[in-house]
Amino acid sequence: MRLAELSERSGVAAATIKYYLREGLLAPGRQINATTAEYDEDHLRRLRLVRSLIQVGRLPVATVREVLGHIDDDSLGRTIRMGAALWALPQVPEPDEDDEFVRTARQEVDQLLHTLGWSNAQALVTISPSYRSLVVALAAFRRLGHDWGAERMAPYARLMHEAAVLDLDFVDTRPSEAERAETAVLGAVLAEPMLLALRRLAQEEESARRYGFE
Amino acid sequence: MRLAELSERSGVAAATIKYYLREGLLAPGRQINATTAEYDEDHLRRLRLVRSLIQVGRLPVATVREVLGHIDDDSLGRTIRMGAALWALPQVPEPDEDDEFVRTARQEVDQLLHTLGWSNAQALVTISPSYRSLVVALAAFRRLGHDWGAERMAPYARLMHEAAVLDLDFVDTRPSEAERAETAVLGAVLAEPMLLALRRLAQEEESARRYGFE
Numbered sequence: 001m002r003l004a005e006l007s008e009r010s011g012v013a014a015a016t017i018k019y020y021l022r023e024g025l026l027a028p029g030r031q032i033n034a035t036t037a038e039y040d041e042d043h044l045r046r047l048r049l050v051r052s053l054i055q056v057g058r059l060p061v062a063t064v065r066e067v068l069g070h071i072d073d074d075s076l077g078r079t080i081r082m083g084a085a086l087w088a089l090p091q092v093p094e095p096d097e098d099d100e101f102v103r104t105a106r107q108e109v110d111q112l113l114h115t116l117g118w119s120n121a122q123a124l125v126t127i128s129p130s131y132r133s134l135v136v137a138l139a140a141f142r143r144l145g146h147d148w149g150a151e152r153m154a155p156y157a158r159l160m161h162e163a164a165v166l167d168l169d170f171v172d173t174r175p176s177e178a179e180r181a182e183t184a185v186l187g188a189v190l191a192e193p194m195l196l197a198l199r200r201l202a203q204e205e206e207s208a209r210r211y212g213f214e
Numbered sequence: 215m216r217l218a219e220l221s222e223r224s225g226v227a228a229a230t231i232k233y234y235l236r237e238g239l240l241a242p243g244r245q246i247n248a249t250t251a252e253y254d255e256d257h258l259r260r261l262r263l264v265r266s267l268i269q270v271g272r273l274p275v276a277t278v279r280e281v282l283g284h285i286d287d288d289s290l291g292r293t294i295r296m297g298a299a300l301w302a303l304p305q306v307p308e309p310d311e312d313d314e315f316v317r318t319a320r321q322e323v324d325q326l327l328h329t330l331g332w333s334n335a336q337a338l339v340t341i342s343p344s345y346r347s348l349v350v351a352l353a354a355f356r357r358l359g360h361d362w363g364a365e366r367m368a369p370y371a372r373l374m375h376e377a378a379v380l381d382l383d384f385v386d387t388r389p390s391e392a393e394r395a396e397t398a399v400l401g402a403v404l405a406e407p408m409l410l411a412l413r414r415l416a417q418e419e420e421s422a423r424r425y426g427f428e
Contacts, residue, residue, distance in 0.1 A: 011357060048359045056354050078425040083418060113415075120422030121415050130414035137408040140270055143225060144404070145262045155380055157412045159373050164416035166369055168424060184421075186360070188414065193351040194362075195413070196406055198371045200344035201327075201335050202378035203398070204297060208334030210382060211292040 003029075006039045010047045017047065023061055025050045025068065049182050057189035063088060071181040078177065082184040083128070089188065091129035092136045105139035111150035116157055163195070217243075220253045224261045231261065237275055239264045239282065263396050271403035277302060285395040292391065296398040297342070303402065305343035306350045319353035325364035330371055377409070 007014045020026040026046055029037030046068075053059045053067065070076070070084035095102040109131065113122045125131050141148050167187050174180045221228040234240040240260055243251030260282075267273045267281065284290070284298035309316040323345065327336045339345050355362050381401050388394045 010359070044359075052358045056358070077427065079418070079421045079427055082421055086414065086417075118415070118419040120427075121419040123427070124418055124422070128415070128418055130411055130418060134408065134411035134415060137404075137411050141404055141408065144266045144270070145224070145258075146400070146404070148408075153408070153412065156377060156409060157416065159377050160409065160412040161416040161420065163370060163373050163413060164420040167417055168420050172424075184417070188417075190351075190355055190358070190360070192410055192413075194348065194355065194367070195370060195374065196410075197344055197348035197351050198367065198374040199377060199406075199409070200300065200402065201332070201342070201348060202371065202375040203300075203381055203402075204293070204338055204342055204344060205332040205335040206375065206378040206382050207293045207296055207398075208338070210386075213291065213293055213334075213337070 001039050001044075002036065003039065006043060006047065009044055010051065012047055012051055020047065020050055023065070025061065025064055045179070045182070049186065052186055052190055057089070059090070059189075063090065067185060071178055071185065074177070078180065081177065082171075082181050083124070085181050085185050086188055087127075087129050089185070092133050095132060095136050095139060099139065101139040101143045102135060105135045105142055108138060108149040108153070109135050112153050112157060115150055115154055116161075118157075167191075215253050215258075216250065217253065220257060220261065223258055224265065226261055226265050234261070234264055237279070239275065239278055259393070259396070263400065266400055266404055271303070273304070273403075277304065281399060285392055285399065288391065292394065295391065296385075296395050297338070299395050299399050300402055301341075301343050303399070306347050309346060309350050309353060313353065315353040315357045316349060319349045319356055322352060322363040322367070323349050326367050326371060329364055329368055330375075332371075381405075 001009070003014055003017060006012075007017055010017075017026065021028060026043060029039040029043065031037050050064060050068075053064045054061070059067070066088040067085050070081060070088055073081060073084070076084060095106075097103065110122075110125075113119075113125075121128070121131065138148060138153075167184075171180050171183045171187070174183050215223070217228055217231060220226075221231055224231075231240065235242060240257060243253040243257065245251050264278060264282075267278045268275070273281070280302040281299050284295060284302055287295060287298070290298060309320075311317065324336075324339075327339075335342070335345065352362060352367075381398075385394050385397045385401070388397050
């Protein structure tokens with residue numbers, strides 16, 4: 001397809017597509033003559049991903065470039081390839097280890113991983129920003145006087161593991177390694193607002209079931 | 215307790231507590247003499263809530279005042295009291311009904327509520343910003359070329375309902391209506407980053423289980 005069709009099918013303005021091409025976020029089309037290039041379904045899919053990351057995920061161009069670099073890195077195994085793409089997304093800063101709440105939160109998170117038997121997550125502790133995000137979130141909770149710990153988190157973690165099984169079942173249907181990594185990134189960036197909205201709706205449903213509308 | 219102890223136990227600076235008192239976010243203490251007031255456990259709890267909403271939830275003071283107004287409104291039934299407090303939190307803007315993606319997303323969300331038998335959530339559709347948030351999130355997804363609909367969302371919605379049961383089981387342990395509404399608001403504002411971190415950790419665990427670390 002030509003640029004005009006790529007623009008129409010993606011809903012992305014032609015000028016924006018040209019900008020992505022210049023920035024190297026989209027591979028060049030197949031040049032047909034001096035002024036015309038031809039694009040295919042891979043371009044369309046990648047364009048939608050870039051659009052998602054910039055428009056919905058609000059990622060800066062440099063970060064998008066880094067995420068795409070990991071997605072396209074055939075030298076990486078699947079877990080690390082998906083992980084690297086996800087870990088290139090903006091993350092919370094390193095927690096302050098001198099802070100007593102951070103230290104306690106870390107102990108509780110370690111206890112949680114032990115309780116759940118998440119040995120793989122344990123092996124990734126030193127490199128995974130997800131672990132760090134959980135420590136930071138729990139420390140904030142505890143600093144505000146809420147005594148959440150491993151025991152309170154465990155049932156939620158089990159539900160999130162069931163969600164992760166659904167996520168990866170879908171990732172596994174994708175036909176190539178690059179598409180699998182793309183799907184994982186999209187799930188992280190785009191599915192989160194949906195999941196939080198579902199949670200609030202579910203709370204309202206459950207609240208009305210228990211207490212009615214009075 | 216005196217202001218100094220309230221400050222120490224909450225970790226909130228005395229000057230900040232005075233600011234909250236002036237802004238009406240915290241009820242005045244019991245005046246002992248011209249310069250000294252006495253505070254109790256209710257003050258400490260409320261102070262922690264205000265701190266959470268401002269510091270972690272990044273809510274403006276006017277919004278915090280509105281949320282507290284609903285929490286303290288004894289004329290409201292439990293569902294509406296919690297709902298009103300939650301709905302006063304910042305929400306997504308009204309979706310554009312002329313947009314075809316919004317219209318399709320709304321149909322899919324309506325289908326989802328029907329499939330799940332969430333009749334209470336259906337009854338709240340016209341007033342609940344959670345419903346609107348879900349429509350907006352799904353429309354963004356679909357605009358980017360992902361054909362998510364009621365069927366793809368349903369298993370996630372069921373998991374979120376299990377999480378909501380856990381949430382409300384905890385809310386129900388609180389001794390007063392005001393505390394129950396407070397707990398619901400804290401769960402919305404503070405638990406979300408924790409839940410998302412748990413989801414990412416669970417994805418890493420599951421990914422490594424399926425594909426190893428190669």
